[in-house]
Amino acid sequence: MNQQALLTLYRAMYTARQIDKVEQELTQRGEAFFHVAGSGHEATAALASHLTEADWLHCHYRDKALLVARGLPLRSFFDTFLCKDHSSSRGRRMSGFFSDPSLHILSMTTPTGNNALQAVGVAAAVKGDPARPIVYCANGDGTTQQGEVTEAIAEAVRDQLPVLFVVENNQLAISTTTRGRTFFSLPDGDAESYYGLPIRRIDGRDAASCLDQFGSIVDSIRQDRKPQLVVLEVERLTSHTNADDQRVYRSAEEIRNVVTTGDPLTRLENRLLADGCETATLAALRRNVESEITAAVEEALAGSDPTPQMSAKAAISVELSHPSYEVRGNEENATLTMGQALRDVLDHHLATDSQVFLFGEDIEDPKGDVFGVTRGLSTKYQGRVCNSPLSESTIIGTSIGRALAGQRPVAFLQFADFLPLAYNQLTSELASMFWRTGGEWKVPMVVMAACGGYRPGLGPYHAQTFESVMTHSAGIDVLMPSNACDAAGMLNAAFKSERPTLILYPKSMLNDASRATSPNVADQLVPIGCARKLRTGRDITFVAWGNTVSLCERAADDLERAGVEVEIIDLRSLSPWDEHMVVASAEKTSRLVVVHEDNHTCGFGGEILATVGEKSRFPVSMRRITRPDTFIPCHYGSQIEVMPSYQRVLTTAAQLLDFDLTWEQPAEQEEGMFDLPAIGSAPSDETVTVVEFLTQVGSRVEKGDVVASVEAAKSVFEMTTSVAGEVVALLADEGDSIAVGKPLLRIRADQAVVHKNAVLLEDPGEPVLVRRRPSERLPLPKRYDRRAFDVGLSSVEAVTGNRIVTNRELLTATNDMTVDDIMRLTGIESRNWVTGEQNAVSMAVQAAERTLEHEDLLVDQIDLVICSTTSPTSVSPSMACQVLSGLTRGKSKAMLQAFDISAACSGYLYALQAGYDFLQSKPDARVLVVTTEVLSPLLDRKDLDTAILFGDAASATVLYGESHYENARGRLYRPELSAKGEDGGTLTVPFRDGGFIRMQGRKVFSEAVRSMIASLNRVCQREGVGVNDLNMIVPHQANQRILDAIQHRIDATVYSNIRRFGNTSSTSIPLCLSEVLPNAKKGDRLGLCAFGGGFTFGASILEAT
Incomplete structure (x- = not known):
């Protein structure tokens, strides 16, 4: 040798x-x-x-x-x-x-x-x-x-x-x-x-x-x-x-x-x-x-001692951690469900990076994952999408090795319930690698696991989330999406960050079309550590992630119908998590509810509440809604009781908001009737599509007979009936998409149905929320440095366009819509449009002249002119200055303040607040508030979503400071205003010659109803009165269906004149007041509320004097 x-x-x-x-x-x-x-x-x-x-x-x-x-x-x-x-x-x-x-x-x-x-x-x-x-x-x-x-x-x-x-x-x-x-x-x-x-x-x-x-x-x-x-x-x-x-x-x-x-x-x-x-x-x-x-x-x-590091994770760029870099899908083209979006993102990375490798149980074709997330990928990328042995530690451990050697592995665990089987590799190795090597080794690896309950057929070992355990592993990013866009954006961010990342995706949302995203998933990005605010409110904050987000949204809908503004934060990134957004929101609303599926003890909600308790500058009432310290039963009725539920979320919120909550149950079904519920083929099925009914009304069916063919996400299958009898109703049409658990058809059974349908949905009934009166609530001390000066409001004069345009005039031979259709959709029979000699300035001047004449005032006695408009004739001079010029005919030398306000349909209330605040500093002054809207030139006559709605009108109101209060027709309470950023995708009013008004009616409808009630409720709460204590509600006249929806939610009369004038934007409330005030009795209290593009919101109370 x-x-x-x-x-x-x-x-x-x-x-x-x-x-x-x-x-x-x-x-x-x-x-x-x-x-x-x-x-x-x-x-x-x-x-x-x-x-x-x-x-x-x-x-x-x-x-x-x-x-x-x-x-x-x-x-x-x-x-x-x-x-x-x-x-x-x-x-x-x-x-x-x-x-x-x-x-x-x-x-x-x-x-x-x-x-x-x-x-x-x-x-x-x-x-x-x-x-x-x-x-x-x-x-x-x-x-x-x-x-x-x-x-x-x-x-x-x-x-x-x-x-x-x-x-x-x-x-x-x-x-x-x-x-x-x-x-x-x-x-x-x-x-x-x-x-x-x-x-x-x-x-x-x-x-x-x-x-x-x-x-x-x-x-x-x-x-x-x-x-x-x-x-x-x-x-x-x-x-x-x-x-x-x-x-x-x-x-x-x-x-x-x-x-x-x-x-x-x-x-x-x-x-x-x-x-x-x-x-x-x-x-x-x-x-x-x-x-x-x-x-x-x-x-x-002789070497230096180390400096302790307070993070076990590698730093990431601002592009991956700042909310301004978020890229979302196009909601108008939202066609990909969460499962499809995840598959397409994986496809993109497999195509663009030869080092990407997928490893997990049953992920190869033809199965393509038990939920279909990887279907087609192993065929397209042979040898790079591979089935693993049935061993979670092997999946994670070998993937760590692949990552250390330069590959980009994506490790699939079929269910989050199996994370404990890989816990050693996850926490001892994956989480610690970057930290324990001083950054010499990185593990650019993604772990994906389907998680969560809320589906029949699941139970222990197939319904848990385990996020609290995994967030305790300091070196792993833990993410949980609630929609397809977040799922795609998070997966892209995980690939870009090169940090170990666990994505827990709720299996119940994989096929939910209501939470879909657009096909450009390769471009979508969700920065790590950034929560997303789904709704903005000032009364209560919900924080949730994954499956529980939808529970909060459902509860928020009910609360907002009762006039409560709910802020919903989808935390989505759990490690790291967005402390700043949550604490700021809790400070704003002073009420916080955190909802999650994981156990109560040491659940992540406790971490959030503790952090808010430590860092909030103001007292915050806080609650957790969690799974008790038990396991998830397979019996779905029991599962609903154990898991956080819509009912528990609403009940908890009602307690914090001083509401009494009762539940109205539907009338019992006629004896002998049986509703056959739609079922899915897998736990991830949210809906099924009726392919074909294989029976008809009047037909007889026997127990076990096939009654319909339905299509789920994974397969087309035949549904059978569990009772014998006569089919009396088909409750859906062929081609309809129907929620799992909802009735598909109704059968008159031969004999009494002795067994109940299996519970497939949470259905506690219809909630009835009643706000407790102030005497029933805990009194909170209030302190005012001084009494606010009274502000009075004059009579209101309005001017409309000279041309009355009927529904029939708007229809052409190419329209499918009828006159009755327009009336049914909008409640509008006619609207006024300007004629050649009219414009926004001339109508405003005419309305102002009438008001000044009625109030026996000269222009020189006015201290401020405020003009609200969404249709200015120019940027400069302002409309207020043009109105002032028209009123004086250029002869007056008076010097006074004048400016415009652009707050769309809420503009009148925005102007009233500006005037109110001005009169607090100058109680001996008078303010002229003018609204003027000429929208007809901005309408596309071919677009019947907008052309049928809008009319042209102007108004003028005088606000009196306390020194002149005796001249007022009503006492104005300071308006409550708010706004929410919007990019114009929902409602846009362009400059003249810059295009046409565009609007998404459905979004505007839901936002308008919710926000107007919430704004009105807020001003009433401030003044210590209930909404139903008001004598009349005068809302912005947007659409009769919106007014009907508001009326349905409150007892006070909702005033409407939209039938004759259409939607006149910021002029609609003063146009109503010009009709209402002359008949109002002393002491009558009118609630004013508006919603406008932007979005802008406002409400106030006007008390007749």
Whole structure:
């Protein structure tokens, strides 16, 4: 054997032995605190000369000699031992655990055995590398009993991967003897193979023989690219660590014997001397090594101490963490469900990055995932979308290895309930890797798991979320979308961030078309750590994520019909989470409800409430709605009771908001009638489509007969009836999409139906919310520095366009709509449009002149002119100045304030507030409020969504300060205003010649009803009156259906004149007041409320005097 090769080996082994000696001395001097020796295991260094730069090493903690031979700098040993900042972990790891990306030395694992699956993942990633690298994976004999080791060997055998598994068998697992207790040493003797893999045995006490044997093994692996398993027989020459004393469990004779006969360094030295090596040569070598070690120790001792880091995650760019960089889909083209969006994003990344690799159970075609998320991808990208064995730890552990080797793995877990099966790899390895290596290693890996309940057929192990457990793992981003756009945007962000990311996607939302996104999913992006505000309100905040978002939205709809403004925050990113948005919202509303599916105790909601309690500057009433500390039952009725529900959300909110809540139940069905509910084919089915009814009204059906063919997300299947009788009604049409759980058809059963339908939906009844009167609520002290000055409002004069336009005039031969259709949709019979001699300025001047004449005022007695308009004739001069010019005919020299307000249909109330506030500073002043709207030129006559709505009108009102209050027709209470940003996609009024008015009627309808009631409720609450205490509500005249919806929600009369005038924007309320005020009795209180584009909202109370 080549003596130089033996000398090289000897040097590495002696260096490792001396490192042990110096570390022990430093520990005894109190300069270090933990020491683990490699003495007796040094023969692993014999492997180094057979390795190439392309090979990878996942070492055992006693592999110091191999690390020395691989080229790990001496100082690295002592920097790590002394926990210095210069160490590979920046002082974060215990001594004995190293890593070096430049040498392909993977970060050694403290939970022994965890390295095995990572090594297999690396081998899978590099198997096809032209350099033909191998992966070395070493463990102790005790560690071989870890499940991860068994799984790793099985995976390497299944996929025939180039892994060299080395078991360093010193026959001790600390104090436990392992002979006869391992897969290679059985009670009846040594095993010859494991998982079909022959077990090679090498004497690690004889380093020289190891040199040759390792060479042939490595050559074999490099050639055939298959795994090999070696048991290296070694002796542990010292105690396990400095914290252990082997004399407690090993006899003195045993200890002497292993030192005498089992020391590989002594035996190699004797071999060298026997082969003719000079004693002086070895002595010189030893002195040289000792000198180098001394220098390395001194450098390490002089090194700087680390600075603690308060985050375990890599920093990400502002583009991935600031809300301004969010890119959402186009709601008008929202055709992709969450499942489809996830699949298309994965498709995009597979197509654009050859390193992307998908791994999970049943994700290959034809199954394409149990929920279809990966369907078609394995066919399109063969060899890159692969089925895993049924082992979650294998999925995660090998994916970590792939990521360390440069791939971009996406690991699929079928259900979040199986996260505990992979918890060790997730928390001990994936979460800690960046932190424990000081950023030297990154794991750019995405874990995807379907989660959550709210579907019949689910139960324990198929309905949990586990987000609180996973957010406790400091190094992993944890995300949970509630819609397709967020799912796509989060997955894109996870790929871009290169941070370990867990995406928990609710299976019940995968096929929900109401939460779809547009096909451009590759462009969509949701910044990490940014919540999304779904609704803006000032009365109560809901914080939710995943499935519970829809519960909050449903409850918010009911609350807003009762006049409550609800703010809904979809947290969506749980680690990190948007503390700033949540705390700010809680401070604003002073009421916070957090809703989540996970357990109550240590649930993430507790973290949110604690943070708000710590950081809020104001008192906040807070509640949690969670799953009690129990498991999720399969019986769906019980599941609804256990899980957070719409009913619980609304009940909790009602308590915080001082509402009494009752539930009205529907009338009982006629005896003998049975409604057959629609069912899905899988837990992710939200709706089904009626393909064909296979029966008809009047037909007789028997129990088990097929009555309909329906299409779910995964299949078309036939529905059968569970009762016999006569079909009396089909409750849907063919082609209709119907929610799972809703009735499909009605049968008059032959005999009384003794069993109830299975519960498929939460249906507590219709909520009735009644606000408690102030005397029934806890009184809160209020303090005013001074009484506000009274502000009076004059009579109101209005001017309309000269041309009366009927519905019939708007219809053409090409229209499908009829006169009756327009009346039914809008409540409008006619509207007034300007004629040639009229414009916005002339009508405003005419209305102002009438008001001033009626009030016996001159222009010079006015101190401020405010003009509200969405149709100005110019930007400058302002409309207010033009009106002022028209009133004075250019003859008056009076100097007064004049400005415009643009708040769309809420403009009158915005102007009233501006005037009110002006009169608080000048109570002896008068304000002229003018509205003028000429919208007819901006209408596209072909667009009957808008052309049928709008009319032209102007108005004028005088506000009196307290000094002139006796002249007022009514007392004005200060308006309550608010606004919400909108990009114009819902309602747009352009400049003249800049296009036409565009509006999405459905969105405007829901927003208008909700906001006007909420605004009115808020001003009433401020003034200590109930909405139903008002004598009349005078709302913005937007659409009769909106007015009817408001009337349906309150008892007070809702005034309407839209039939004659149409929607006149900011003039509509004063146009109503011009008719209402003359007949109002003293003390009558009128509620004014408006909603406008932008969006703008406002409300006020006017008390007749």
